[in-house]
Amino acid sequence: MPAGPRRAPNPDERQRDAERSRRLLLDAALREFAAHGYAGTKVADIAARAGVNKQLISYYFGGKEGIYRALHERWRERENEFAGPDTSLEQAVLSYLASGLTEPCPARLIAWSGLGDDGSPDVLADEDDEARARAWQQRGDLAGDVDPAAVLLAIRGMVMAPVIMPHLARRLLGTDPSDPEFRWRYGETLAGVIRRLAQPLPTAAEPAETPSRAE
Structure with missing residues (x-):
């Protein structure tokens, strides 16, 4: 029996997927930048560590500088907690x-x-x-x-x-x-x-x- 058409994700599911992808990318970027510095880090390596398409870095953050800034903003938010x-x-x-x-x-x-x-x-x-x-x-x-x-x-x-x-x-x-x-x-x-x-x-x-x- 042929499989039916795939159900399109609803807005909540898309939002969860986007948040998950952003979190994975930020976690991966933290480790890459910490290991290699800004100049030595490549967006392809960040994406590979995160297990996502590297185009998502441009989509969510605008590129390497954007994800670097987002990383520091996330740290500032955590810093304000303690x-x-x-x-x-x-x-x-x-x-x-x-x-x-x-x-x-x-x-x-x-x-x-x-x-x-x-x-x-x-x-x-x-x-x-x-x-x-x-x-x-x-x-x-x-x-x-x-x-x-x-x-x-x-x-x-x-x-x-x-x-x-x-x-x-x-x-x-x-x-x-x-x-x-x-x-x-x-x-x-x-x-x-x-x-x-x-x-x-x-x-x-x-x-x-x-x-x-x-x-």
């Missing part, structure tokens, strides 16, 4: 650390973009970071006499270090960054550093006045 306006600096830093150790690709992507001019679009939202740092300072998570932008840079470096330099982390701490013991030990150290940043910097003692010599 570093929102009601999150303390200590909680945010520990969440960043846990996220980076669980999924190292975003940190590696940032590292690639800083290694040189590889043609990657400038997607770092400095304004959001600075506003978040100022908010932490106003809440008392940072002392009023420290530079919030400089502190933010230092914190990012501390959080990313075990992700982009796992060999150094293993040598210095004796455990792999993927080990729960490393996460606990390093996280406790970071938490202690953050708590100290809430304390004002010590000031140098003023020199005592030299008594005048009697005439």
Whole structure:
């Protein structure tokens, strides 16, 4: 008996297929960009990893730059979930650390973009970071006499270090960054550093006045 005509997908099914394809492409792009950098990544490799037609990258994102920007936008949305306006600096830093150790690709992507001019679009939202740092300072998570932008840079470096330099982390701490013991030990150290940043910097003692010599 001949098979009947195939049923056309309804709008809900098409929407689910589109969302699935976008998710697969973004997941694949994250791993390709993290492994090869922007310049070294080809859209054909992203599509092959995702298991979809490479034309869908142009259809959904407009090309390589578009999917790169969409990837960073997705990360920003996730970042706002664990570093929102009601999150303390200590909680945010520990969440960043846990996220980076669980999924190292975003940190590696940032590292690639800083290694040189590889043609990657400038997607770092400095304004959001600075506003978040100022908010932490106003809440008392940072002392009023420290530079919030400089502190933010230092914190990012501390959080990313075990992700982009796992060999150094293993040598210095004796455990792999993927080990729960490393996460606990390093996280406790970071938490202690953050708590100290809430304390004002010590000031140098003023020199005592030299008594005048009697005439």
